[in-house]
Amino acid sequence: NAGVTQTPKFRILKIGQSMTLQCTQDMNHNYMYWYRQDPGMGLKLIYYSVGAGITDKGEVPNGYNVSRSTTEDFPLRLELAAPSQTSVYFCASVPSGGTAKNIQYFGAGTRLSVL
């Protein structure tokens, strides 16, 4: 199993550009999450999904959109990039039951700079 895979690893955007951060998992986990990590600020939840077709906002959703058409994929869309979105983005997935319930499995992260 590859686990949680995020692409790209690095990206530089110009203000106003758009992009999609990809996240895919091969563990058949129902729950998936997007976080951003700013220096010294810990991880903040952007959006999450409890299953295909279901998404909900987290703590800092403004400027982002998500979709969940399959169990495996949970892409994060930035429509009009702003410097405030410069951050490291992490995707995570969680099995919805069993002994591993609530344990989050993280991707390696995408480092995004908006200039």
Next chain:
Amino acid sequence: AQRVTQPEKLLSVFKGAPVELKCNYSYSGSPELFWYVQYSRQRLQLLLRHISRESIKGFTADLNKGETSFHLKKPFAQEEDSAMYYCALEVTDKLIFGTGTRLQVFP
């Protein structure tokens, strides 16, 4: 409001010294708490969770509901313990993370 506080940004110790990384939480329900760790150039991963009551890599953490704390402890630090440590609180299938503590273990 639910909150996780890690008061120390940086904790520096020498090899063999005891380590305690502090974590306090604010939550009105029955908490489920975790410690996650991120080693250099690796992804964030679970270190331990309080319901498991286990010791991982020599680390333990005890939930103290009276003090609303979940401090991470290790009696003898090793250089390979140097990493970023995050305390997290589960609230309705979401995790609330603290701001993290960087542990540096010097030889």
